[in-house]
Amino acid sequence: MSRRRAAAAFAWAFAAAGMAAAAAALTAFRPPPSTFASLFPEDNPHVRDARFAVSVCGGVQCRLCPWNCFLPEGARGRCRVRMNSGGKLKTLVYALPAAVHVDPIEKKPVYHMYPGSLVYSLAAPGCNLRCRGCQNWEISQVYPEQLPPSAAVPSALAVRKGPDGRLYGELSAAPTSVLSPAEIVRYAKATHCRSVAFTYSEPSVFYEYMYDTAKLARAAGLKNVMVSAGYINRRPLDELLPYMDVVKIDLKGFTPAFYRRYAGGDLEAVKRTLLQLKKKGKLTEVVNLVIPGLNDSQRDLAALSGWVKDNLGADTPLFFSRFMPEYLVTDTPPTPAAVLDEAREIAMAKGLHYVYVGNVPGDPGENTYCPKCGRALVRRYGYAVLEDRLTPTGGLCPWDGTRIPGIWK
Numbered sequence: 213m214s215r216r217r218a219a220a221a222f223a224w225a226f227a228a229a230g231m232a233a234a235a236a237a238l239t240a241f242r243p244p245p246s247t248f249a250s251l252f253p254e255d256n257p258h259v260r261d262a263r264f265a266v267s268v269c270g271g272v273q274c275r276l277c278p279w280n281c282f283l284p285e286g287a288r289g290r291c292r293v294r295m296n297s298g299g300k301l302k303t304l305v306y307a308l309p310a311a312v313h314v315d316p317i318e319k320k321p322v323y324h325m326y327p328g329s330l331v332y333s334l335a336a337p338g339c340n341l342r343c344r345g346c347q348n349w350e351i352s353q354v355y356p357e358q359l360p361p362s363a364a365v366p367s368a369l370a371v372r373k374g375p376d377g378r379l380y381g382e383l384s385a386a387p388t389s390v391l392s393p394a395e396i397v398r399y400a401k402a403t404h405c406r407s408v409a410f411t412y413s414e415p416s417v418f419y420e421y422m423y424d425t426a427k428l429a430r431a432a433g434l435k436n437v438m439v440s441a442g443y444i445n446r447r448p449l450d451e452l453l454p455y456m457d458v459v460k461i462d463l464k465g466f467t468p469a470f471y472r473r474y475a476g477g478d479l480e481a482v483k484r485t486l487l488q489l490k491k492k493g494k495l496t497e498v499v500n501l502v503i504p505g506l507n508d509s510q511r512d513l514a515a516l517s518g519w520v521k522d523n524l525g526a527d528t529p530l531f532f533s534r535f536m537p538e539y540l541v542t543d544t545p546p547t548p549a550a551v552l553d554e555a556r557e558i559a560m561a562k563g564l565h566y567v568y569v570g571n572v573p574g575d576p577g578e579n580t581y582c583p584k585c586g587r588a589l590v591r592r593y594g595y596a597v598l599e600d601r602l603t604p605t606g607g608l609c610p611w612d613g614t615r616i617p618g619i620w621k
């Protein structure tokens with residue numbers, strides 16, 4: 213091994229050890245009972261009545277997600293952000309920003325809506341799964357009390373012409389601890405975003421905040437995107453869907469054992485969500501994070517692709533994304549591009565029309581191709597759109613008129 217490669221390997225191992233220690237410290241944290249009280253001053257803007265609660269003997273039951281947590285007085289759900297207080301189910305994260313960014317829509321990744329546009333992307337803390345390789349564990353696997361006191365919130369985007377004649381954007385951001393739905397809509401407009409995304413952590417568990425924001429955003433002419441693991445019950449999803457334009461589902465693997473051991477969840481519940489989205493006719497994109505040695509067998513990839521094709525349809529966009537070592541999975545290398553390319557070939561052989569490779573800038577699998585003539589319709593490099601033939605035609609292939617599913621104008 214060259215000295216350079218040895219140094220790089222050492223740096224990677226060192227970073228991995230540091231990440232594991234930080235993750236252990238965070239996950240070991242349990243808010244002492246005294247902090248519960250501090251959550252409930254009269255004017256705490258983050259504590260609100262939560263929906264989908266049922267009173268049961270000795271407590272309340274939350275029916276927002278498949279855990280259906282039974283919560284005695286003072287207890288929190290598995291998501292860490294819903295709680296029984298005084299016999300009432302409360303959300304603890306309303307208007308509580310954990311991460312807020314103006315992103316290219318390609319970063320979600322969403323490829324079949326407004327290519328090259330900006331999306332106002334936000335998360336509150338919490339998640340109802342426990343993925344060992346979570347790429348956003350600092351905000352998903354924490355209690356609300358563990359967040360820094362404020363987050364930088366983008367509030368305006370000034371666009372000016374540089375001396376080279378090109379356009380440059382300058383983003384203004386200010387630290388805040390309360391971000392209301394109305395402010396999100398105002399800031400999304402002021403930063404030239406065409407949509408709002410509920411993303412990074414698990415938006416299902418900040419349902420009330422997401423629902424109110426999506427409703428306002430829709431009324432203001434913005435589109436809404438939910439990026440989720442799909443671990444949500446039927447009724448809450450049904451009530452939310454009229455306000456969502458695109459739903460991105462992270463289908464983490466395709467065996468019940470993998471879901472149980474890696475994510476701490478139930479594969480069947482996620483499949484039910486996907487079938488519900490199909491039944492409602494919602495534009496749905498699916499992503500699978502391919503982790504070497506854990507969910508990358510040809511058999512699993514073929515089973516996942518075949519199920520998507522047979523149950524959601526050949527036009528469902530499916531992404532295979534590169535895993536980077538994170539959180540509790542630090543001893544596994546990043547997914548080789550060749551494995552992702554092979555996964556893409558397997559899925560296309562199953563008959564899927566739009567199969568993408570994610571997190572590998574420059575891979576031909578980043579482009580959208582016409583399923584009939586095979587020409588590239590949207591060419592991408594990473595999060596950048598190099599060429600877009602679909603927006604001007606409203607989603608038609610300019611060569612043979614094939615309609616590509618999506619929201620283009």
Ligand code: SF4
Pocket residue numbers: 274275276277278279280281288289290291292293294295340416417
């Ligand atoms: S949303 Fe949270 S509290 Fe409600 S059922 Fe799911 S994990 Fe439990």
